Amino acid sequence: MAARRPGEFALIERYFRPLASDPGAFGLTDDAALYRPRAGEELVLTTDLLAAGIHFFADDPPDLIARKALRVNLSDLAAKGAEPVGYLLALALPGDWTEAWIRRFAAGLAADQKQYGISLLGGDTSRASGGLTIAVTAIGRVPKGTMPRRAGAKAGEAVFVSGTVGDGALGLRVRSGALSPNPRAAKFLRDRYLVPEPRLALAPVVRRFATSAMDVSDGLVGDLAHICEVSGVTAVVHADRVPLSPAAKAALAADPALQSLILNGGDDYEILATVPPKSAAAYAAAANAAGVPVTQIGEILAGKGPPSVIGAGGKPIVLAAASHTHF
């Protein structure tokens, strides 16, 4: 079997060179990529590593693994208000890789490159020390001085989140067999887990209005705690205002103990942002116009410490689990 597989150079030429559409990628025939910055722009750089058995299942569809690896990075760019430019891909393949698997993996990248208007800029291919491991470094650009930081939230500001929360964490439960909703809900949740949607359409709106922003990857409440910590503030989250998909609502109605998982399970890849109260309506309107609904879920408060979560009638809610990590 192994003898029939292409070597590293043939693999790159056949499947990855076609992805290197940017002239600065030199068709992956050089040691490095070249990027010529435009006047007045700053570059936003982020890296995320995904490993089989940790961030995805080794038998997930290869095109979806590829898209997830790319999209979790694009989600970071979106939260920083950046327009994506391209990415570098370091790929470590397990001993039993097949050409068919690589073909589907590259097809997933190609589809997302087309969707988001980006190019593969460079990469490295190697054998893995264990299972499949994918490290992506994504590069985006913002007009000088416009990138929202995590630090920047001020008391009195509105806390917004995009889309719906909890689907990814519930989808992982569905994927692992721990949760069995009706087939339609199961498919919706599993898809949200497998292929997150980076909110790039929201990037210009975030850049314009947000005083702080980040993407929700480790869990809504835990990630808001990060914003609070670096901004030197605290916050309150109204649990009943957190936007849920119909599938998540149904799951929560069937099992109220899922609330902690929904509010802090992670894998949401939605954008959490703080906005001055006078801009809150304009932020929501601009987000809607960009096709990404946002919901105000709480407020930033003076003080320090992790956010409080309250239910209907102001009753405090204690979350069952800490912020999710892949560690």
Added chain:
Amino acid sequence: MAARRPGEFALIERYFRPLASDPGAFGLTDDAALYRPRAGEELVLTTDLLAAGIHFFADDPPDLIARKALRVNLSDLAAKGAEPVGYLLALALPGDWTEAWIRRFAAGLAADQKQYGISLLGGDTSRASGGLTIAVTAIGRVPKGTMPRRAGAKAGEAVFVSGTVGDGALGLRVRSGALSPNPRAAKFLRDRYLVPEPRLALAPVVRRFATSAMDVSDGLVGDLAHICEVSGVTAVVHADRVPLSPAAKAALAADPALQSLILNGGDDYEILATVPPKSAAAYAAAANAAGVPVTQIGEILAGKGPPSVIGAGGKPIVLAAASHTHF
């Protein structure tokens, strides 16, 4: 044991935040790093992944593993004539990692950051799917339009290589017990394998004189074949002009069969460059002045195909093994 180890956030705060000296790294408290390009510069981007059991031994000293992971990337920047700016680090840790190991790993990075004047810009830490895996993306800068490509070599040009060739491949043999020279030579070769020296001092000279350049990582002759292929030329390498360290010379004298390993074993991280004949003496002089000796080992010839290797008296030499890959 595991319970005594710091969590991901504590680990980052304790060991990696001190490495994020660049203000654009935000002390690793944000989702992404910000880089503000200077007027007239272009960015050079490269990524290399190293995995335990493939590129290094899991029980190699952690500071040296860290330095190697960083340096193989800096070597790519040097070959592209770039000044290093910083790097992003994606680190996947095996289940049995210890805090003491991380401390030494970070100390290795700190030492090299100081030596090369660079900063950690961002990163990701995760559990590994198997052994330790390290993906580094390095960022460098060049004045606009000055980066030497691999494509660009022309018939009649001189082929130069920096430093000495073969030490890394011989060092791997020493490290794995397959070669046992005297202790002093053993230490020299092993060190060359464990901690390559990125030829950053040569970068401005390469930028000024080279028509094509790359770093020798897969093997001298195989890498020159890459230059020939993308430049549409061929070349001749005079085996007896290839610069060898005293340790490599002694190993070759003791076992002439090592010639293929020396000429094409890889892990050299020296700079291979082509230079017009009229600039050859000036290139060598400028390199010497920069503290990195270079040696002319051959010429670019009209035609196509991989380089010929000839010995004393013009006798053709057929290399035993193909260009080395970690695949």
